[in-house]
Amino acid sequence: xxxxxxxxxxxxxxxxxxxxxxxxxxxxxxxxxxxxxxxxxxxxxxxxxxxxxxxxxxxxxxxxxxxxxxxxxxxxxxxxxxxxxxxxxxxxxxxxxxxxxxxxxxxxxxxxxxxxxxxxxxxxxxxxxxxxxxxxxxxxxxxxxxxxxxxxxxxxxxxxxxxxxxxxxxxxxxxxxxxxxxxxxxxxxxxxxxxxxxxxxxxxxxxxxxxxxxxxxxxxxxxxxxxxxxxxxxxxxxxxxxxxxxxxxxxx
Amino acid sequence: xxxxxxxxxxxxxxxxxxxxxxxxxxxxxxxxxxxxxxxxxxxxxxxxxxxxxxxxxxxxxxxxxxxxxxxxxxxxxxxxxxxxxxxxxxxxxxxxxxxxxxxxxxxxxxxxxxxxxxxxxxxxxxxxxxxxxxxxxxxxxxxxxxxxxxxxxxxxxxxxxxxxxxxxxxxxxxxxxxxxxxxxxxxxxxxxxxxxxxxxxxxxxxxxxxxxxxxxxxxxxxxxxxxxxxxxxxxxxxxxxxxxxxxxxxxxxxxxxxxxxxxxxxxxxxxxxxxxxxxxxxxxxxxxxxxxxxxxxxxxxxxxxxxxxx
Ligand SMILES: Nc1ncnc2c1ncn2[C@@H]1O[C@H](COP(=O)(O)OP(=O)(O)O)[C@@H](O)[C@H]1O
Ligand SMILES: [Mg+2]
Numbered sequence: 261x262x263x264x265x266x267x268x269x270x271x272x273x274x275x276x277x278x279x280x281x282x283x284x285x286x287x288x289x290x291x292x293x294x295x296x297x298x299x300x301x302x303x304x305x306x307x308x309x310x311x312x313x314x315x316x317x318x319x320x321x322x323x324x325x326x327x328x329x330x331x332x333x334x335x336x337x338x339x340x341x342x343x344x345x346x347x348x349x350x351x352x353x354x355x356x357x358x359x360x361x362x363x364x365x366x367x368x369x370x371x372x373x374x375x376x377x378x379x380x381x382x383x384x385x386x387x388x389x390x391x392x393x394x395x396x397x398x399x400x401x402x403x404x405x406x407x408x409x410x411x412x413x414x415x416x417x418x419x420x421x422x423x424x425x426x427x428x429x430x431x432x433x434x435x436x437x438x439x440x441x442x443x444x445x446x447x448x449x450x451x452x453x454x455x456x457x458x459x460x461x462x463x464x465x466x467x468x469x470x471x472x473x474x475x476x477x478x479x480x481x482x483x484x485x486x487x488x489x490x491x492x493x494x495x496x497x498x499x500x501x502x503x504x505x506x507x508x509x510x511x512x
Numbered sequence: 513x514x515x516x517x518x519x520x521x522x523x524x525x526x527x528x529x530x531x532x533x534x535x536x537x538x539x540x541x542x543x544x545x546x547x548x549x550x551x552x553x554x555x556x557x558x559x560x561x562x563x564x565x566x567x568x569x570x571x572x573x574x575x576x577x578x579x580x581x582x583x584x585x586x587x588x589x590x591x592x593x594x595x596x597x598x599x600x601x602x603x604x605x606x607x608x609x610x611x612x613x614x615x616x617x618x619x620x621x622x623x624x625x626x627x628x629x630x631x632x633x634x635x636x637x638x639x640x641x642x643x644x645x646x647x648x649x650x651x652x653x654x655x656x657x658x659x660x661x662x663x664x665x666x667x668x669x670x671x672x673x674x675x676x677x678x679x680x681x682x683x684x685x686x687x688x689x690x691x692x693x694x695x696x697x698x699x700x701x702x703x704x705x706x707x708x709x710x711x712x713x714x715x716x717x718x719x720x721x722x723x724x725x726x727x728x729x730x731x732x733x734x735x736x737x738x739x740x741x742x743x744x745x746x747x748x749x750x751x752x753x754x755x756x757x758x759x760x761x762x763x764x765x766x767x768x769x770x771x772x773x774x775x776x777x778x779x780x781x782x783x784x785x786x787x788x789x790x791x792x793x794x795x796x797x798x799x800x801x802x803x804x805x806x807x808x809x810x811x812x813x814x815x816x817x818x819x820x821x822x
Contacts, residue, residue: 265616269602276604355600359661362564362594363617366586508584512566 262376263369266360270377279343283385287336291389294327295396321401325476328393332386332416333469337423338448340382344427345444347374348507349437358512367508371428375500378424386417408475411485415468415475418492422465423448425496429503432510462488465495515542515577517669517699518563523572525558525723532558534723535572540669540701540716545691547710547717547731548703555723556703557597560673563701564594576669590618593662593698597673599654603647607638607657610646614661625664632660636690652683659690663698670694672702676709688713740766741782743789745775746802758792773801 274280302316351357361370390413397404427444434440451466461467462484471488474480518540525533533555540546550556561567563574568583575581576588601610608629615625633639636656641649646657655675662670675691676684692713694700704710710717711731718728727734747755752770759765764785767778779785782805793800
């Protein structure tokens with residue numbers, strides 16, 4: 261069993277510092293913005309250029325989801341990652357880690373609590389934004405469900421956890437919180453870059469960010485989805501294990 | 513015979529090509545207030561971090577109550593309280609919340625914890641500030657909270673890394689008084705580079721330099737060593753020479769240098785030296801421009817110790 265008091269402190273820290281409020285506002289904002297933007301993008305473009313020649317197709321709920329996935333996997337995720345990159349690096353920087361690790365908190369307790377707290381917080385903000393986005397999509401388009409919605413959401417959730425684990429990794433290896441944040445961003449960019457090649461996308465732990473769009477338009481097979489799901493889960497386990505192995509032997 | 517609380521044998525820590533701790537051996541008797549002295553960079557922090565399991569020794573052994581400590585083990589967490597050189601807290605917690613958090617990490621029952629927190633806040637003088645956020649605490653307040661958190665689990669051994677070095681003289685005295693008040697209740701193992709602090713509260717002292725043991729002894733013996741002091745005098749007129757003639761055969765003179773109107777004297781018995789020098793000044797109606805008795809520094813003792821061991 262892990263040290264529950266430390267996990268509780270991790271969760272309280274998200275609440276008592278502004279981290280949680282920033283995340284929930286940011287995620288909720290984009291969750292609502294996505295369907296709204298999808299619905300009124302044409303009107304907006306028309307307003308901006310009076311002599312618009314091209315005829316834009318009428319937006320559907322699919323556009324709302326496209327927007328939602330795009331926002332959830334870019335800015336929102338990056339902000340969440342940056343927040344997580346501070347979690348170990350800041351404790352080292354301030355020295356608070358030493359007081360905790362010399363009490364009954366093992367290195368495993370420490371890192372696993374941070375991992376777990378990250379999952380819990382991410383899951384909460386994701387569910388809230390999902391519910392908001394579904395509500396607005398339904399309101400504006402009278403429809404929101406599509407084939408593969410469930411697997412898409414699972415993939416989205418897992419990919420977020422993968423990036424959070426990656427952020428935890430950079431937080432452990434970096435000497436300062438700033439370097440950790442930079443490394444986290446580089447990590448995000450690198451894994452995103454792997455999605456350029458269509459053929460390896462499904463093997464990429466961060467493959468979901470493009471696979472989600474393909475599932476939405478029915479261009480992805482079930483097998484590919486499962487492969488991606490396994491790749492992402494494996495990515496989480498591998499990155500977490502490496503992080504723990506390094507942290508276990510680290511000199512504080 | 514008193515038991516040994518912490519025993520270190522041939523402890524060595526090498527960073528890249530720097531030997532920070534070099535085959536260091538020491539033993540802290542149970543119930544002692546044990547001072548760990550050495551100039552900056554001597555390897556005190558590194559040694560203490562190895563004892564609390566934050567750093568892995570390159571070689572050597574650490575025993576706590578006769579049981580060997582292995583890196584990554586959790587065995588002695590209940591017995592040890594630790595205050596690092598720069599304690600870090602969570603700024604969003606109040607002092608009381610932090611102590612509650614620290615106690616909950618040990619699964620201390622709430623009823624016990626509540627009383628203990630009240631007592632500890634009292635001991636370290638933070639009762640009035642208990643509901644203030646730690647983020648707004650001064651260095652001295654943090655240091656005191658640091659001592660309180662090190663005692664939260666009622667440890668048998670308290671390890672403090674330079675608990676007073678960053679404080680002003682008043683804060684230093686207050687914190688040293690807290691440490692002195694622990695005498696007899698717990699074993700205190702604390703480091704400092706300020707001799708005066710250690711002299712007052714410790715019963716045992718080790719002096720290290722470059723990671724090596726220079727001297728491990730009782731404070732009484734160390735104090736005798738520090739009777740050796742340097743004095744500096746400057747005369748208004750040319751009396752240095754006659755001063756030299758009149759004191760050079762006194763037993764307390766170790767070294768005497770005259771330069772113009774200035775005299776530098778090293779004495780091994782400060783009290784006697786001062787009485788006799790004052791007498792000579794009065795009898796001969798000497799006018800002085802300068803009369804300085806240098807504070808004993810750790811460095812003086814080092815030199816003494818190193819020379820004595822040669
Ligand atoms: N993590 C580290 N990496 C490299 N050198 C270190 C590290 N920690 C300490 N040192 C070096 O080890 C020596 C002892 O340092 P330290 O134990 O902090 O001394 P003290 O606490 O007595 O001032 C110093 O020369 C210091 O620069
Ligand atoms: Mg130090």
